[in-house]
Amino acid sequence: MKDYVFHRDLTKTYPIITHGKGVYLYGEDGKRYLDGCSGAVAANLGHGDKRIAEAMALQAEKAAFVHTMRFETPVLHKLAEKIGKLAPGSLNRVYFTCGGSEANESAIKLSRQYFRNRGEPEKQVVIGRWLSYHGNTIGSLSAGGDIKRRQPYNGYLLPFQHVSAPHCLHCPFNREESDCETKKDWSCVAELERLILEIGPSQVSAFIAEPFTGSQAGAVPPPKSYFREVRALCDRYDVLLIIDEVMTGFCRTGAHFAIEHYGVEPDIITFGKGVSGGYSALGGMIVHDKIIDTLLQYGDGKFVHGYTYSGHPVTVAAGLAAMDIYESEHILRNVKGLEGHLFEGLDNLRKKYPFVYDIRGKGLFFGIELASNQDGQPFPPDLRIAERLNEKAMELGAVFYPGNGTVNGYAGDHLIIAPPLIISEREVDELISLLDDALKDLADSLKEGT
Numbered sequence: 355m356k357d358y359v360f361h362r363d364l365t366k367t368y369p370i371i372t373h374g375k376g377v378y379l380y381g382e383d384g385k386r387y388l389d390g391c392s393g394a395v396a397a398n399l400g401h402g403d404k405r406i407a408e409a410m411a412l413q414a415e416k417a418a419f420v421h422t423m424r425f426e427t428p429v430l431h432k433l434a435e436k437i438g439k440l441a442p443g444s445l446n447r448v449y450f451t452c453g454g455s456e457a458n459e460s461a462i463k464l465s466r467q468y469f470r471n472r473g474e475p476e477k478q479v480v481i482g483r484w485l486s487y488h489g490n491t492i493g494s495l496s497a498g499g500d501i502k503r504r505q506p507y508n509g510y511l512l513p514f515q516h517v518s519a520p521h522c523l524h525c526p527f528n529r530e531e532s533d534c535e536t537k538k539d540w541s542c543v544a545e546l547e548r549l550i551l552e553i554g555p556s557q558v559s560a561f562i563a564e565p566f567t568g569s570q571a572g573a574v575p576p577p578k579s580y581f582r583e584v585r586a587l588c589d590r591y592d593v594l595l596i597i598d599e600v601m602t603g604f605c606r607t608g609a610h611f612a613i614e615h616y617g618v619e620p621d622i623i624t625f626g627k628g629v630s631g632g633y634s635a636l637g638g639m640i641v642h643d644k645i646i647d648t649l650l651q652y653g654d655g656k657f658v659h660g661y662t663y664s665g666h667p668v669t670v671a672a673g674l675a676a677m678d679i680y681e682s683e684h685i686l687r688n689v690k691g692l693e694g695h696l697f698e699g700l701d702n703l704r705k706k707y708p709f710v711y712d713i714r715g716k717g718l719f720f721g722i723e724l725a726s727n728q729d730g731q732p733f734p735p736d737l738r739i740a741e742r743l744n745e746k747a748m749e750l751g752a753v754f755y756p757g758n759g760t761v762n763g764y765a766g767d768h769l770i771i772a773p774p775l776i777i778s779e780r781e782v783d784e785l786i787s788l789l790d791d792a793l794k795d796l797a798d799s800l801k802e803g804t
Contacts, residue, residue, distance in 0.1 A: 377401075442619050452666070482515075606775070607689075699786035707794075725767075
Protein backbone atom coordinates (compact mmCIF):
# COMPACT_ATOMS: atom_id res chain seq x y z
CA MET A 355 0.00 0.00 0.00
CA LYS A 356 1.43 3.38 -1.02
CA ASP A 357 2.30 5.70 1.87
CA TYR A 358 1.48 9.39 1.33
CA VAL A 359 2.62 10.69 4.73
CA PHE A 360 5.80 12.77 5.05
CA HIS A 361 6.79 11.26 8.40
CA ARG A 362 8.92 13.01 11.02
CA ASP A 363 11.37 10.13 10.50
CA LEU A 364 10.96 8.46 7.11
CA THR A 365 12.84 5.36 8.29
CA LYS A 366 10.33 4.53 11.03
CA THR A 367 7.01 2.77 11.09
CA TYR A 368 4.80 4.41 13.71
CA PRO A 369 2.05 2.72 15.72
CA ILE A 370 -1.39 3.94 14.64
CA ILE A 371 -3.41 5.28 17.57
CA THR A 372 -7.17 5.00 17.18
CA HIS A 373 -8.26 6.55 20.48
CA GLY A 374 -7.28 7.44 24.01
CA LYS A 375 -8.91 7.43 27.40
CA GLY A 376 -7.53 8.97 30.56
CA VAL A 377 -3.79 8.32 30.76
CA TYR A 378 -3.90 5.61 28.07
CA LEU A 379 -3.59 5.50 24.29
CA TYR A 380 -4.86 2.57 22.22
CA GLY A 381 -3.39 1.32 18.96
CA GLU A 382 -5.28 -0.12 16.01
CA ASP A 383 -3.78 -3.49 16.95
CA GLY A 384 -5.45 -3.26 20.36
CA LYS A 385 -2.25 -2.49 22.25
CA ARG A 386 -2.52 -0.08 25.18
CA TYR A 387 0.15 2.51 26.04
CA LEU A 388 0.40 4.39 29.32
CA ASP A 389 1.21 7.96 28.28
CA GLY A 390 4.11 8.71 30.60
CA CYS A 391 4.98 12.02 28.93
CA SER A 392 1.60 13.53 28.02
CA GLY A 393 2.56 13.26 24.37
CA ALA A 394 5.11 16.08 24.32
CA VAL A 395 4.23 17.34 27.82
CA ALA A 396 1.03 18.69 26.30
CA ALA A 397 -1.85 16.30 27.08
CA ASN A 398 -2.06 17.51 30.68
CA LEU A 399 -5.69 16.44 31.05
CA GLY A 400 -5.32 13.06 29.44
CA HIS A 401 -7.23 11.70 26.50
CA GLY A 402 -10.86 11.31 25.47
CA ASP A 403 -12.42 14.00 27.64
CA LYS A 404 -15.80 14.64 26.05
CA ARG A 405 -16.23 17.97 27.82
CA ILE A 406 -13.46 19.55 25.78
CA ALA A 407 -14.56 17.86 22.55
CA GLU A 408 -18.13 19.04 23.05
CA ALA A 409 -17.03 22.60 23.82
CA MET A 410 -15.08 22.67 20.56
CA ALA A 411 -17.98 21.24 18.58
CA LEU A 412 -20.43 23.71 20.07
CA GLN A 413 -18.17 26.64 19.22
CA ALA A 414 -17.69 25.30 15.69
CA GLU A 415 -21.45 25.36 15.26
CA LYS A 416 -21.66 28.94 16.55
CA ALA A 417 -18.68 30.56 14.85
CA ALA A 418 -15.85 28.39 13.60
CA PHE A 419 -13.65 31.26 12.40
CA VAL A 420 -13.44 35.01 12.79
CA HIS A 421 -10.38 37.09 12.00
CA THR A 422 -9.17 38.93 15.09
CA MET A 423 -8.24 42.00 13.05
CA ARG A 424 -11.98 42.50 12.56
CA PHE A 425 -13.90 40.50 15.17
CA GLU A 426 -13.58 38.81 18.54
CA THR A 427 -15.63 36.17 20.36
CA PRO A 428 -16.92 35.73 23.92
CA VAL A 429 -14.70 32.67 24.45
CA LEU A 430 -11.62 34.75 23.59
CA HIS A 431 -12.39 37.23 26.36
CA LYS A 432 -13.33 34.55 28.87
CA LEU A 433 -10.13 32.54 28.36
CA ALA A 434 -7.94 35.65 28.42
CA GLU A 435 -9.50 36.62 31.73
CA LYS A 436 -8.92 33.21 33.28
CA ILE A 437 -5.28 33.09 32.19
CA GLY A 438 -4.61 36.71 33.14
CA LYS A 439 -5.93 36.10 36.65
CA LEU A 440 -3.59 33.10 37.06
CA ALA A 441 -0.49 35.05 36.02
CA PRO A 442 1.69 36.76 38.62
CA GLY A 443 1.69 40.47 39.41
CA SER A 444 1.01 42.91 36.62
CA LEU A 445 0.94 40.42 33.73
CA ASN A 446 -2.66 40.88 32.66
CA ARG A 447 -3.00 40.97 28.88
CA VAL A 448 -3.12 37.71 26.89
CA TYR A 449 -2.25 37.32 23.21
CA PHE A 450 -3.12 34.00 21.58
CA THR A 451 -1.15 32.00 19.00
CA CYS A 452 -1.31 28.45 17.64
CA GLY A 453 1.48 27.06 19.81
CA GLY A 454 4.70 27.61 21.70
CA SER A 455 6.95 28.43 18.76
CA GLU A 456 4.60 31.18 17.65
CA ALA A 457 4.27 32.38 21.25
CA ASN A 458 8.01 32.86 21.61
CA GLU A 459 8.29 34.39 18.15
CA SER A 460 5.60 36.86 19.19
CA ALA A 461 7.38 37.70 22.45
CA ILE A 462 10.64 38.36 20.61
CA LYS A 463 8.90 40.71 18.15
CA LEU A 464 6.97 42.43 20.92
CA SER A 465 10.24 43.12 22.77
CA ARG A 466 11.58 44.75 19.63
CA GLN A 467 8.47 46.88 19.12
CA TYR A 468 8.39 47.92 22.80
CA PHE A 469 11.79 49.58 22.54
CA ARG A 470 11.16 50.99 19.06
CA ASN A 471 8.02 52.66 20.37
CA ARG A 472 10.08 54.11 23.22
CA GLY A 473 12.49 55.65 20.72
CA GLU A 474 15.27 53.03 21.21
CA PRO A 475 15.27 51.04 17.94
CA GLU A 476 18.86 49.91 18.52
CA LYS A 477 17.73 47.65 21.39
CA GLN A 478 17.13 44.50 19.35
CA VAL A 479 19.53 41.73 20.49
CA VAL A 480 17.89 38.81 22.28
CA ILE A 481 19.97 36.72 24.66
CA GLY A 482 19.02 33.07 25.13
CA ARG A 483 20.70 30.12 26.79
CA TRP A 484 22.45 27.05 25.50
CA LEU A 485 20.68 23.79 26.38
CA SER A 486 17.35 25.47 25.78
CA TYR A 487 14.50 25.13 23.33
CA HIS A 488 12.01 27.84 22.41
CA GLY A 489 10.56 26.56 19.14
CA ASN A 490 11.26 25.93 15.47
CA THR A 491 10.37 29.22 13.77
CA ILE A 492 13.44 31.17 12.69
CA GLY A 493 13.18 33.69 15.53
CA SER A 494 12.47 31.16 18.27
CA LEU A 495 15.13 28.79 16.94
CA SER A 496 17.61 31.67 16.91
CA ALA A 497 16.85 32.43 20.55
CA GLY A 498 17.06 28.78 21.57
CA GLY A 499 20.19 26.84 22.31
CA ASP A 500 19.45 23.40 20.86
CA ILE A 501 22.58 22.95 18.79
CA LYS A 502 21.31 19.90 16.91
CA ARG A 503 18.25 21.76 15.69
CA ARG A 504 20.16 24.99 15.02
CA GLN A 505 23.05 23.67 12.95
CA PRO A 506 21.13 22.67 9.79
CA TYR A 507 19.76 26.23 9.59
CA ASN A 508 22.69 28.31 10.83
CA GLY A 509 22.73 30.41 7.69
CA TYR A 510 19.15 31.54 8.34
CA LEU A 511 19.40 32.25 12.06
CA LEU A 512 19.38 35.71 13.60
CA PRO A 513 22.49 37.05 15.39
CA PHE A 514 21.12 36.44 18.87
CA GLN A 515 23.53 35.70 21.70
CA HIS A 516 23.63 32.90 24.28
CA VAL A 517 24.89 32.18 27.78
CA SER A 518 25.14 28.96 29.76
CA ALA A 519 22.00 27.57 31.36
CA PRO A 520 22.34 26.82 35.09
CA HIS A 521 23.04 23.09 35.29
CA CYS A 522 24.60 22.50 38.68
CA LEU A 523 25.14 18.78 38.13
CA HIS A 524 27.33 19.59 35.13
CA CYS A 525 28.33 23.16 35.91
CA PRO A 526 30.26 24.63 32.95
CA PHE A 527 32.17 26.78 35.46
CA ASN A 528 33.11 23.85 37.74
CA ARG A 529 31.33 25.44 40.68
CA GLU A 530 29.29 23.85 43.45
CA GLU A 531 25.75 25.14 43.99
CA SER A 532 26.32 25.47 47.73
CA ASP A 533 29.41 27.59 47.08
CA CYS A 534 27.46 29.88 44.74
CA GLU A 535 24.68 30.31 47.27
CA THR A 536 27.03 30.89 50.22
CA LYS A 537 29.12 33.48 48.41
CA LYS A 538 26.17 35.02 46.58
CA ASP A 539 28.30 34.76 43.48
CA TRP A 540 26.73 32.91 40.56
CA SER A 541 29.01 32.38 37.58
CA CYS A 542 26.04 31.78 35.25
CA VAL A 543 24.54 35.12 36.27
CA ALA A 544 27.91 36.87 35.98
CA GLU A 545 28.24 35.49 32.46
CA LEU A 546 24.90 37.05 31.53
CA GLU A 547 25.92 40.43 32.91
CA ARG A 548 29.27 40.26 31.14
CA LEU A 549 27.55 39.53 27.81
CA ILE A 550 25.06 42.38 28.26
CA LEU A 551 27.96 44.76 28.92
CA GLU A 552 30.00 43.40 26.00
CA ILE A 553 27.11 43.86 23.56
CA GLY A 554 26.08 47.11 25.25
CA PRO A 555 22.89 47.45 27.29
CA SER A 556 21.61 49.92 24.70
CA GLN A 557 21.58 47.04 22.17
CA VAL A 558 19.89 44.29 24.22
CA SER A 559 16.11 43.97 24.18
CA ALA A 560 15.35 40.73 26.01
CA PHE A 561 16.59 37.68 27.86
CA ILE A 562 14.56 34.50 27.33
CA ALA A 563 14.72 31.43 29.54
CA GLU A 564 12.78 28.35 30.58
CA PRO A 565 12.11 28.21 34.34
CA PHE A 566 13.12 24.52 34.21
CA THR A 567 15.43 23.48 31.40
CA GLY A 568 13.06 21.10 29.64
CA SER A 569 13.55 18.92 26.59
CA GLN A 570 17.25 19.72 26.16
CA ALA A 571 18.40 18.67 29.63
CA GLY A 572 15.53 16.79 31.21
CA ALA A 573 13.61 18.92 33.74
CA VAL A 574 16.60 20.66 35.33
CA PRO A 575 15.62 23.26 37.96
CA PRO A 576 17.80 26.36 38.45
CA PRO A 577 19.53 27.29 41.72
CA LYS A 578 17.04 28.80 44.14
CA SER A 579 18.34 32.38 43.77
CA TYR A 580 19.08 32.29 40.03
CA PHE A 581 15.98 34.05 38.71
CA ARG A 582 16.01 36.71 41.43
CA GLU A 583 19.53 37.61 40.33
CA VAL A 584 18.53 37.53 36.66
CA ARG A 585 15.51 39.76 37.34
CA ALA A 586 17.79 42.26 39.08
CA LEU A 587 20.15 42.28 36.07
CA CYS A 588 17.30 42.83 33.63
CA ASP A 589 16.03 45.73 35.72
CA ARG A 590 19.52 47.25 35.99
CA TYR A 591 20.12 47.22 32.23
CA ASP A 592 16.53 47.76 31.03
CA VAL A 593 16.17 44.34 29.43
CA LEU A 594 12.84 42.53 29.18
CA LEU A 595 12.64 39.13 30.89
CA ILE A 596 10.72 36.54 28.86
CA ILE A 597 9.92 33.31 30.71
CA ASP A 598 9.06 30.38 28.45
CA GLU A 599 6.38 28.33 30.23
CA VAL A 600 5.31 26.38 27.14
CA MET A 601 6.27 23.09 28.80
CA THR A 602 5.97 24.02 32.48
CA GLY A 603 2.80 26.11 32.61
CA PHE A 604 -0.67 25.16 33.81
CA CYS A 605 0.04 23.14 36.95
CA ARG A 606 2.79 20.93 35.51
CA THR A 607 5.33 21.70 38.27
CA GLY A 608 2.84 22.13 41.12
CA ALA A 609 2.16 25.81 40.44
CA HIS A 610 0.10 27.57 37.79
CA PHE A 611 3.41 28.75 36.32
CA ALA A 612 6.80 27.40 37.31
CA ILE A 613 8.31 30.86 37.78
CA GLU A 614 6.09 31.20 40.86
CA HIS A 615 8.47 28.83 42.69
CA TYR A 616 11.12 31.56 42.49
CA GLY A 617 9.06 34.61 43.44
CA VAL A 618 9.89 36.54 40.27
CA GLU A 619 7.63 38.61 38.03
CA PRO A 620 8.67 38.44 34.36
CA ASP A 621 7.77 40.97 31.69
CA ILE A 622 6.33 38.33 29.36
CA ILE A 623 5.27 34.72 30.01
CA THR A 624 4.84 32.50 26.97
CA PHE A 625 2.66 29.40 27.09
CA GLY A 626 1.33 26.55 24.97
CA LYS A 627 0.85 22.78 25.25
CA GLY A 628 -1.10 22.39 28.50
CA VAL A 629 -3.31 25.45 28.01
CA SER A 630 -5.69 23.33 25.92
CA GLY A 631 -4.59 20.01 27.39
CA GLY A 632 -3.30 19.16 23.92
CA TYR A 633 -6.84 19.03 22.49
CA SER A 634 -6.14 21.83 20.04
CA ALA A 635 -3.13 23.81 18.86
CA LEU A 636 -3.08 26.78 21.22
CA GLY A 637 -0.41 28.99 22.74
CA GLY A 638 0.20 32.59 23.57
CA MET A 639 1.86 35.14 25.77
CA ILE A 640 0.87 37.06 28.90
CA VAL A 641 2.17 40.61 28.83
CA HIS A 642 3.07 43.05 31.60
CA ASP A 643 1.01 46.23 31.89
CA LYS A 644 4.07 48.43 31.29
CA ILE A 645 4.44 47.00 27.78
CA ILE A 646 0.75 47.50 27.04
CA ASP A 647 0.95 51.09 28.33
CA THR A 648 3.89 51.78 26.01
CA LEU A 649 1.99 50.42 22.99
CA LEU A 650 -0.94 52.63 23.86
CA GLN A 651 1.15 55.73 24.50
CA TYR A 652 3.71 55.50 21.70
CA GLY A 653 2.51 52.83 19.24
CA ASP A 654 -1.10 53.83 18.56
CA GLY A 655 -2.12 50.75 20.55
CA LYS A 656 -1.10 48.43 17.71
CA PHE A 657 1.13 45.35 17.84
CA VAL A 658 2.50 45.03 14.30
CA HIS A 659 2.23 41.26 14.19
CA GLY A 660 -0.39 38.53 13.90
CA TYR A 661 -1.43 35.16 12.53
CA THR A 662 -4.48 34.03 10.59
CA TYR A 663 -5.43 31.66 13.38
CA SER A 664 -4.62 33.90 16.35
CA GLY A 665 -7.50 33.55 18.78
CA HIS A 666 -9.21 30.89 16.63
CA PRO A 667 -12.63 30.42 18.28
CA VAL A 668 -12.69 26.60 18.28
CA THR A 669 -9.17 26.37 19.65
CA VAL A 670 -9.85 29.01 22.29
CA ALA A 671 -13.00 27.11 23.27
CA ALA A 672 -10.81 24.07 23.90
CA GLY A 673 -8.61 26.18 26.16
CA LEU A 674 -11.58 27.57 28.06
CA ALA A 675 -12.99 24.08 28.65
CA ALA A 676 -9.55 22.91 29.78
CA MET A 677 -9.28 25.81 32.24
CA ASP A 678 -12.66 24.85 33.69
CA ILE A 679 -11.42 21.29 34.20
CA TYR A 680 -8.17 22.41 35.84
CA GLU A 681 -10.30 24.30 38.33
CA SER A 682 -13.25 21.95 38.87
CA GLU A 683 -11.15 18.79 39.07
CA HIS A 684 -8.61 20.39 41.42
CA ILE A 685 -5.75 19.41 39.11
CA LEU A 686 -3.17 21.48 40.98
CA ARG A 687 -4.02 19.64 44.19
CA ASN A 688 -3.62 16.28 42.44
CA VAL A 689 -0.18 17.28 41.13
CA LYS A 690 1.00 18.35 44.58
CA GLY A 691 -0.43 15.22 46.15
CA LEU A 692 1.33 12.83 43.75
CA GLU A 693 4.66 14.64 43.44
CA GLY A 694 6.27 12.82 46.36
CA HIS A 695 4.89 9.44 45.31
CA LEU A 696 6.26 9.76 41.77
CA PHE A 697 9.62 11.00 42.99
CA GLU A 698 9.90 8.14 45.50
CA GLY A 699 9.21 5.58 42.79
CA LEU A 700 11.77 7.12 40.45
CA ASP A 701 14.35 7.44 43.22
CA ASN A 702 13.96 3.75 44.03
CA LEU A 703 14.83 3.03 40.40
CA ARG A 704 17.89 5.25 40.73
CA LYS A 705 19.05 3.16 43.69
CA LYS A 706 18.36 -0.06 41.81
CA TYR A 707 20.13 0.74 38.53
CA PRO A 708 23.65 2.26 38.69
CA PHE A 709 23.31 3.89 35.26
CA VAL A 710 20.38 6.01 36.49
CA TYR A 711 22.60 8.88 37.52
CA ASP A 712 20.13 11.54 38.63
CA ILE A 713 16.45 12.25 39.27
CA ARG A 714 15.32 15.89 39.21
CA GLY A 715 12.19 17.92 38.73
CA LYS A 716 9.06 19.10 40.47
CA GLY A 717 5.32 18.44 40.44
CA LEU A 718 4.67 15.84 37.75
CA PHE A 719 7.66 16.93 35.68
CA PHE A 720 10.75 14.83 36.28
CA GLY A 721 13.88 13.92 34.39
CA ILE A 722 16.02 10.81 34.64
CA GLU A 723 19.64 11.24 33.59
CA LEU A 724 21.43 8.12 32.37
CA ALA A 725 25.22 7.79 32.65
CA SER A 726 27.83 5.10 32.07
CA ASN A 727 29.25 5.33 35.60
CA GLN A 728 28.49 6.83 38.99
CA ASP A 729 30.67 9.86 38.22
CA GLY A 730 28.18 10.93 35.56
CA GLN A 731 30.27 10.04 32.52
CA PRO A 732 27.80 10.08 29.60
CA PHE A 733 27.29 7.13 27.32
CA PRO A 734 28.68 7.49 23.78
CA PRO A 735 25.99 9.27 21.75
CA ASP A 736 25.90 6.54 19.10
CA LEU A 737 24.56 4.06 21.67
CA ARG A 738 21.22 5.95 21.67
CA ILE A 739 20.63 4.97 25.29
CA ALA A 740 17.57 7.13 25.99
CA GLU A 741 15.96 6.24 22.65
CA ARG A 742 16.55 2.54 23.26
CA LEU A 743 15.06 2.79 26.74
CA ASN A 744 11.94 4.46 25.38
CA GLU A 745 11.65 1.98 22.52
CA LYS A 746 11.67 -0.88 25.04
CA ALA A 747 9.13 0.94 27.21
CA MET A 748 6.84 1.22 24.18
CA GLU A 749 7.15 -2.50 23.56
CA LEU A 750 6.06 -3.03 27.16
CA GLY A 751 3.17 -0.57 26.96
CA ALA A 752 4.42 2.85 28.10
CA VAL A 753 5.81 5.89 26.34
CA PHE A 754 8.19 8.54 27.71
CA TYR A 755 10.09 11.55 26.30
CA PRO A 756 13.73 10.65 25.48
CA GLY A 757 16.40 13.26 24.92
CA ASN A 758 20.13 13.57 24.37
CA GLY A 759 22.79 16.25 24.65
CA THR A 760 22.05 16.51 28.37
CA VAL A 761 25.58 17.48 29.38
CA ASN A 762 26.81 19.82 26.67
CA GLY A 763 24.38 19.66 23.76
CA TYR A 764 26.06 16.61 22.25
CA ALA A 765 26.65 14.04 24.99
CA GLY A 766 24.33 12.75 27.67
CA ASP A 767 20.97 10.94 27.77
CA HIS A 768 17.81 11.68 29.68
CA LEU A 769 14.18 10.64 29.85
CA ILE A 770 11.37 13.02 30.81
CA ILE A 771 8.62 11.58 32.98
CA ALA A 772 5.56 13.84 32.73
CA PRO A 773 2.27 11.91 32.78
CA PRO A 774 -1.14 13.56 32.40
CA LEU A 775 -1.97 15.56 35.52
CA ILE A 776 -5.14 13.53 36.05
CA ILE A 777 -3.10 10.39 36.80
CA SER A 778 -3.96 8.37 39.90
CA GLU A 779 -1.63 6.83 42.48
CA ARG A 780 -2.36 3.36 41.10
CA GLU A 781 -1.46 4.53 37.59
CA VAL A 782 1.75 6.11 38.89
CA ASP A 783 2.66 2.71 40.33
CA GLU A 784 1.96 1.11 36.94
CA LEU A 785 4.14 3.72 35.24
CA ILE A 786 7.01 2.99 37.63
CA SER A 787 6.62 -0.76 37.12
CA LEU A 788 6.75 -0.45 33.33
CA LEU A 789 9.77 1.82 33.52
CA ASP A 790 11.44 -0.65 35.88
CA ASP A 791 10.97 -3.43 33.35
CA ALA A 792 12.38 -1.27 30.55
CA LEU A 793 15.40 -0.32 32.69
CA LYS A 794 16.00 -4.00 33.52
CA ASP A 795 16.05 -4.84 29.81
CA LEU A 796 18.51 -2.00 29.18
CA ALA A 797 20.69 -3.20 32.07
CA ASP A 798 20.77 -6.71 30.60
CA SER A 799 21.73 -5.41 27.14
CA LEU A 800 24.51 -3.27 28.62
CA LYS A 801 25.90 -6.30 30.44
CA GLU A 802 25.94 -8.15 27.15
CA GLY A 803 27.74 -5.20 25.54
CA THR A 804 24.99 -4.47 23.06
